[in-house]
Amino acid sequence: MVKIEKEDIKPICPHCEKELDKLVEVNRGWFSVNRVFCCPFCKKIVGISAGAQ
DSSP: OOOOOOOOOOOOTTTHHHHHBEEEEEESGGGGTSEEETTTTTTEEEEOOHHHH
């Protein structure tokens, strides 16, 4: 079994490598059905969650 530990870190965008303290959620087109999260700096998609809010 893998142990999961909580740690205070700021995630880094996998595209522009800047530290993230927030993500932007896109709400238009097919993005309104799926939750799409983007980097606030480079605007590239960093995650998608299926289903409506």
